[in-house]
Amino acid sequence: MNETQANTLVVTLVTIINLLLAFLVSGIVIWVLGEDPWFALKTMLYGAFGYDEGLGYTLYYTTNFIFTGLAFAVGFHCGLFNIGAEGQAYIGGLGVGLVCLWLESWPLWLVFPLAILASIVLGGLWGAIPGYLKAKRGSHEVVTTIMFNFIASVVMVNLLSHVLKPPQEMSPESREFSEGVWVPQMHEIFEWFGIEITQTPLNGTFFFALICLFLVWRFIWYTRWGYELRTVGTNETASVYAGISVSKNIIIAMVIGGGLAGFVGINEIMGSSHRLMLNFQAGIGFTGIAVSLIGRNHPLGILLAALLFGILYQGGAELSFEVQAIDRHMVVLIQGLVILFAGALENLFRPQIEQFVKRLAT
Amino acid sequence: MSALAIELTGINKNFGNVCANKDVSLKVESGTIHGIIGENGAGKSTLMSILYGFYQADSGTISVQDKSMQIQNAHDAIDAGIGMVHQHFMLVDTFTVLENVVLGTETGYSLKKSLEASALELQRLEKEYHLEVGIDSVINTLPVGLQQRVEILKALYRGADILILDEPTGVLTPQEADHLFRVLSELREQGKTVILITHKLREIMAITDNVSVMRQGEMVAHLKTAETNQEELAELMVGRKVLLQVDKAPAKPGKPVLTVEHLDFTDDSGVHRVKDVSFNVRSGEIVGIAGVSGNGQSELLAAITGIQPLQKGQLKINSETIRPDMRADAADMRRFGMAHVPEDRQRMGLVTSFSAQENSILGYHNDPAYNGLFEMDRDAILSTCQHGMEHYDVRPNNLNLRASLFSGGNQQKLVVARELERDPELLVIGQPTRGVDIGAIEFIHRQIIAMRDAGKAVLLVSVELDEILSLSDRILVMFAGQIMGEVQASSANERDIGLLMAGISKEAT
Numbered sequence: 063m064n065e066t067q068a069n070t071l072v073v074t075l076v077t078i079i080n081l082l083l084a085f086l087v088s089g090i091v092i093w094v095l096g097e098d099p100w101f102a103l104k105t106m107l108y109g110a111f112g113y114d115e116g117l118g119y120t121l122y123y124t125t126n127f128i129f130t131g132l133a134f135a136v137g138f139h140c141g142l143f144n145i146g147a148e149g150q151a152y153i154g155g156l157g158v159g160l161v162c163l164w165l166e167s168w169p170l171w172l173v174f175p176l177a178i179l180a181s182i183v184l185g186g187l188w189g190a191i192p193g194y195l196k197a198k199r200g201s202h203e204v205v206t207t208i209m210f211n212f213i214a215s216v217v218m219v220n221l222l223s224h225v226l227k228p229p230q231e232m233s234p235e236s237r238e239f240s241e242g243v244w245v246p247q248m249h250e251i252f253e254w255f256g257i258e259i260t261q262t263p264l265n266g267t268f269f270f271a272l273i274c275l276f277l278v279w280r281f282i283w284y285t286r287w288g289y290e291l292r293t294v295g296t297n298e299t300a301s302v303y304a305g306i307s308v309s310k311n312i313i314i315a316m317v318i319g320g321g322l323a324g325f326v327g328i329n330e331i332m333g334s335s336h337r338l339m340l341n342f343q344a345g346i347g348f349t350g351i352a353v354s355l356i357g358r359n360h361p362l363g364i365l366l367a368a369l370l371f372g373i374l375y376q377g378g379a380e381l382s383f384e385v386q387a388i389d390r391h392m393v394v395l396i397q398g399l400v401i402l403f404a405g406a407l408e409n410l411f412r413p414q415i416e417q418f419v420k421r422l423a424t
Numbered sequence: 425m426s427a428l429a430i431e432l433t434g435i436n437k438n439f440g441n442v443c444a445n446k447d448v449s450l451k452v453e454s455g456t457i458h459g460i461i462g463e464n465g466a467g468k469s470t471l472m473s474i475l476y477g478f479y480q481a482d483s484g485t486i487s488v489q490d491k492s493m494q495i496q497n498a499h500d501a502i503d504a505g506i507g508m509v510h511q512h513f514m515l516v517d518t519f520t521v522l523e524n525v526v527l528g529t530e531t532g533y534s535l536k537k538s539l540e541a542s543a544l545e546l547q548r549l550e551k552e553y554h555l556e557v558g559i560d561s562v563i564n565t566l567p568v569g570l571q572q573r574v575e576i577l578k579a580l581y582r583g584a585d586i587l588i589l590d591e592p593t594g595v596l597t598p599q600e601a602d603h604l605f606r607v608l609s610e611l612r613e614q615g616k617t618v619i620l621i622t623h624k625l626r627e628i629m630a631i632t633d634n635v636s637v638m639r640q641g642e643m644v645a646h647l648k649t650a651e652t653n654q655e656e657l658a659e660l661m662v663g664r665k666v667l668l669q670v671d672k673a674p675a676k677p678g679k680p681v682l683t684v685e686h687l688d689f690t691d692d693s694g695v696h697r698v699k700d701v702s703f704n705v706r707s708g709e710i711v712g713i714a715g716v717s718g719n720g721q722s723e724l725l726a727a728i729t730g731i732q733p734l735q736k737g738q739l740k741i742n743s744e745t746i747r748p749d750m751r752a753d754a755a756d757m758r759r760f761g762m763a764h765v766p767e768d769r770q771r772m773g774l775v776t777s778f779s780a781q782e783n784s785i786l787g788y789h790n791d792p793a794y795n796g797l798f799e800m801d802r803d804a805i806l807s808t809c810q811h812g813m814e815h816y817d818v819r820p821n822n823l824n825l826r827a828s829l830f831s832g833g834n835q836q837k838l839v840v841a842r843e844l845e846r847d848p849e850l851l852v853i854g855q856p857t858r859g860v861d862i863g864a865i866e867f868i869h870r871q872i873i874a875m876r877d878a879g880k881a882v883l884l885v886s887v888e889l890d891e892i893l894s895l896s897d898r899i900l901v902m903f904a905g906q907i908m909g910e911v912q913a914s915s916a917n918e919r920d921i922g923l924l925m926a927g928i929s930k931e932a933t
Contacts, residue, residue: 066824284799286789289782296775302731303764303772304787305755 109380130350146207148347154185154324185324507579
């Protein structure tokens, strides 16, 4: 076993043990509430995987978390703590919505790439401004991105209630897009192959998310731009020595992150709700931080962590529906424990596990 | 033979498959200065870490003051009267000297009370051992030499009778090092025992009573310093004969490759660091810049290599003229034919968490040779790194090892390989052998001279006067941001240069 393999084993074991711990504590809480934790676990897993509708929802949530997880990870590799995926997703979604409203008579194969472009441009812009402020003015991105989340929220409320809302409507939403620009839903895609599945919000964007995972992986570790990004993220002095512009790379990382976050809009707006509405991104951006950190900022880890949070969202909904003592907030508690153990207390058992792996190696 | 302060017998320590200490025995007499010398990676630091309780030996016994001991952690070591001064200081920068010394030994709830009690004791120690620092000075306002004194005071305050110093002169100027040695002699006279870990032969000869030599995890010799010499020690360390003097033919300088004209540099805090410096470096010669560290050499280097934007004056590299308004960065300088081995390889020359192969293209990563349309050409990078590591004998020869896991000398070889393998017209090299072991020093020096003999221009900046004297063809001496004078290497002597380094020009004397 060489160093890299040993490291991978340690990281994997650390993550698994932390997750088990989080579930153990969740189980204790459920037990204290007078319910059967084993039954709760089964209900949750059944809700997430047990039937095709549940699985559809699980993967639909997973798609969102992949985008925001990647958004955080790209910034992280450049030494940034981008907690603005929430706002970037919101504004990126605006871009998607506008393209769909304006070009609704165009064919999907043209609108889809344009919607992607629009979410990159607007989401990227929403990341670029904090990036610029950080690079040129030294304003900390944690402060500016969270401010931009609020600005995004106010901008969207105003646009939706004054500009985009059809006059006769009551709720602050845009009108529905024409069906021609909807991203095909998964049951439709399966129908092309003659397979019948239940209709869920899961749509073709899921495949796009997988492509994004792959592209980000190649970009970060296999291109010279990724190389520059990582150099800036690990050692600014060495970057200057190597003639790598620190400020340029900070802005680039924020633009890419913003664009990736904006793809939430493709899944939510173009793939599911088919209209622009308030708070379609609620919480997805923040969950992306946990997804990326638990997934160690690596696309493969992000995929698994996004799936985990998909299960928690969908399985948790099922759980609160089935078990009386457990309501919606219990699910938030479980998610919180996962973040606590896998994120904040990540290194709780690391020394022991490292020793164990070392003994295994010799 | 006087009493033994420390006796180690049969110490073994393995890290995985690597044997760091193999059946090591060591006797340190009380009231002496005992040197432990060996190349980087010879196991000196591991041995001392075992003595100080950072690691546990796999087998072997430790006795301190003739008492057999189990040292499980640093507390045990301190209780046994062992104090350690680390290579990288363990001080809180924003605390005062007193606060740093007291840190960890406070008693009761009121910090004020412990500080007051300790202040007296600390002042007594300062006087007794001539280690005056000023107990209320804040650490980050003190020069490195004084910070080191604080570390020594810390150890003494905790009642240390045996003091271990790990590469104490690595960060010091020659003057500060001399001062440290006077302090160490003082400590010896007061009956303390000092263990000095170093790889510098001169220090061993200058200060120690006894010396133990380590090589590849083993003790290869215990000698009385008075009965040995540098050549013998070097041979024992490296395991073969070493040329301490660099052999080189006379220079054949050609046309100027680098011309610096009226360069001025003021740093962010407004200090005028480089004042109207002009000189040139011709092809086929090595120009050395000598000076006590902190006299503007680093800033001069930064301005020439594009690390800092050029502020005033201009540079000519071959036919290119570089003016401040061009805002040339390090990448531009490389394009003009400059290679740069920076002073600080760990912070600047390497990204220590990257693998050796990723580091082998740092600064050259945009070279078309390494890039396809989108992705980088892994094979090209691999072969560059492989070639460099073989040619420069980097050990271990593992392309995927993180740079931080190479020893100091091998890290430097990685940097030198990267910069020299591309056959640059101009090599700018700062502190080429700082913290590098003897075998590697000899190798790096030969590479620099080979560059010169191939008709390249070399600008060498070093605070090691020996290095400047043995490598350079012309020597410029910097003091307070100015060039105090130029000396031909053939007629140079240490005394003249020393005077220039102190800011006394020839005309004045």
